[in-house]
Amino acid sequence: MTIHPTALVHPSAVLADGVSIGPWCQVGPGVTLAEDVHLTSHVVIQQDTTVGARGVIHPFAVIGGDPQHGGYKGEPVRLEIGADALVREHCSFNRGTPQGGGVTRIGSNGLFMTGAHVGHDAVVGDHVTMANNATLGGHAQIGDRVFLGGLCAIHQFGRVGQGAIIGGLAAVTRDVIPYGSAWGNHARLHGLNLVGLKRKGYGKDQIRRLLAAFRELFEADGVFAERLDRVATRYADLAEIMEIVAFIRADARRPLCLPGE
Incomplete structure (x- = not known):
């Protein structure tokens, strides 16, 4: 364990083997840093935060700050970050907030570029990339392997499904389906995240069937609910399509990001 003489570490903080805390860092009460976490310099971890193993946090990041919520009165709430997070300047x-369950959760292997913001009570999956100044409103839910482009913003309570990509500067006010590709202000759905699917190892035949199901769901004639039921029956063998169907059916409180709107 290495702690620079200028760093301030609260006595209640728990530091595992291999932790390195650089100059002018501040580690507050109730903080737990797992094995080999590295705070480079000028990092503030305010309080009641867990940082998973091998996380690296760069200068002037403020981690575990109070929720930006008018009703917060200092109640005990937490932030949990998984292993292998790279958090830039x-x-x-x-x-979190007491109203939202009290915990903000960020998964493992995340890349958070300069200025990224995760709001209170958000849930962020594994292998998520947030490019420069991407912003999550409170209670947002981000699935695994999502890419959020620079300066995009996800509305509070918004959902972005697994494997989706959000373009830079997008204002996302509606839920984005798993594997979707959305951009614009306000964001529209422009198809599937083909780049992400190819990187994940999907072949041409698999992608062709996914595209056919997508077109039948979003571009065919008829009532959307009927199309959804038809796609759920016709493509029941496609796990990704069934994930999209389940995502749509899971929460009807917010509108869905659709093509051409």
Whole structure:
């Protein structure tokens, strides 16, 4: 364990083997840093935060700050970050609120570029990339392997399904299906995240069937609910399509990001 003489570490903080805390860092009460976490310099981890093993946090990031919520009165709330997170300069991750369950959760292997913001009570999956100044409103839910482009913003309570990609500067006010590709202001659905699917090893025949199901769901004639039921029956053997169907059916409180709107 290495702690620079200028760093301030609260006595209640728990530091595992291999932790390195650089100059002018501040580690507050109730913080747990797992094995080999590295705080480079000028990092603030305010309080009640867990950082998973091998996480690296760059200067001027504020991690575990109070939730930006008018009703917060200092109640005990937490932030949990998984292993192998890379957090670049000026990122801000807020703790949860009592109203939202009390915990903000960020998965493992995340890449958070300069200025990325994770709001209170958000749930972020594994292998998520947030490009420069991407922003999550409170209670947002981001699936695994999502890419959020620079300066995009996800509305509070918004959902982005697994494997989706959001373009830079997109204002996302509607839920984005798994494996979807959305961009624009306000964001529209422009198809599937073909680049992500290819990188994940999907072959041409698999992608062709996924595209056919997508077109039948979003571009065919008829009532959307009937198309959804038809696609669920016709493509029941495609796990990705069934994931999209389940995503749509899971929460009807917010509108869905659709093509051409």
